[in-house]
């Protein structure tokens with residue numbers, strides 16, 4: 514099948530490469546000339562394990578192309594995977610890029626030649642209807658069918674998430690378009706992924722509802738962690754005991770410094786904006802957004818309480834990204850903790866295995882270390898803000914010898930307690946007794 518993917522961000526690039534891997538002929542289009550030039554040189558704009566090799570393999574095989582222009586050969590399917598940033602006036606999603614991409618693709622398609630236009634960008638319920646009206650003006654013969662096909666991949670495990678999804682959601686009332694989408698994903702369906710055919714509006718809602726629910730789960734376990742701390746219970750035990758109930762499930766019950774990234778914060782706000790437009794109040798989602806914001810601020814205070822006086826003292830922060838496996842620092846809780854430490858007058862030194870370049874762009878007044886040991890040298894206190902696997906394997910005796918103080922604050926409860934204790938370090942975690 515011939516597929517055009519518009520937008521070479523996380524979703525577009527991973528989808529394009531993986532669809533080529535499934536045997537389709539894919540052209541990834543982006544109006545950002547510099548980005549396309551870099552992609553043509555094999556340089557990827559994002560950090561994702563396995564993606565560079567996959568892109569190189571598929572490009573060499575001729576199945577994956579990059580261009581600033583829509584391809585001359587007509588496509589069977591166009592995936593819209595452009596960004597939907599928060600709008601300037603409120604928190605709703607700015608859909609101008611989605612609308613522009615859909616119009617460009619429809620106008621480019623030869624008249625009468627059928628095209629399925631699938632929106633993969635995360636868009637509010639009802640967007641497909643608006644896109645369809647725009648497209649109908651350009652192709653009144655109905656040859657372009659607008660479908661919703663949300664994507665559920667996570668940064669850091671994007672390829673596995675795309676190639677082994679729990680479900681593929683396709684929202685359309687058109688049987689022909691549904692059959693085409695089923696054909697696109699046939700190898701995944703044959704390997705066991707469920708194909709969920711819905712109304713277009715429902716598919717759009719599923720994406721937001723799923724992200725909001727996961728955000729609620731995280732906010733909930735973080736609240737329980739606070740109570741565990743106060744009541745002398747241990748959140749790891751509570752989380753395990755809860756998660757073994759299959760109705761609850763163990764995923765997304767890891768307490769931490771609050772959720773970050775480009776999706777949960779943006780999508781929960783956008784869902785609230787949609788609800789507001791419809792005159793519906795989403796109390797749980799409102800509470801989740803507020804709780805998560807409060808948590809990011811609260812943890813800054815907590816770190817300061819554990820660290821004692823940090824004024825003019827070096828404090829090491831290990832991890833800047835919002836989660837491991839990515840270089841993305843957008844809405845990262847680490848940034849809030851760093852801001853709190855700076856306000857308290859600490860000399861902050863940061864290390865992240867892959868996110869340093871991104872961190873440098875958003876952080877002022879902090880030093881950056883070349884490695885974890887360099888970062889903790891002379892530190893009064895060490896804060897682990899992201900659970901990178903390499904932090905778990907550090908030599909904690911060496912860390913203890915390098916530090917001036919002995920407090921390690923583990924905001925992800927990821928460090929091996931026994932090893933820190935053996936090294937004479939004081940470990941402060943979350944949701945459990947010290």
Ligand code: UGA
Nearest residue numbers: 664665666667668731765766767769772773774776835836
């Ligand atoms: C999220 C969803 O998980 C994907 O399904 C979705 O496709 C994506 O958003 C999107 O809308 O594009 P992502 O933001 O990449 O993916 O990362 P997650 O693994 O979901 O983590 C989000 C945040 O929650 C991170 O800050 C992470 O540290 C935090 N988290 C996650 C916890 O604090 N505890 C947990 O148990 C799980």
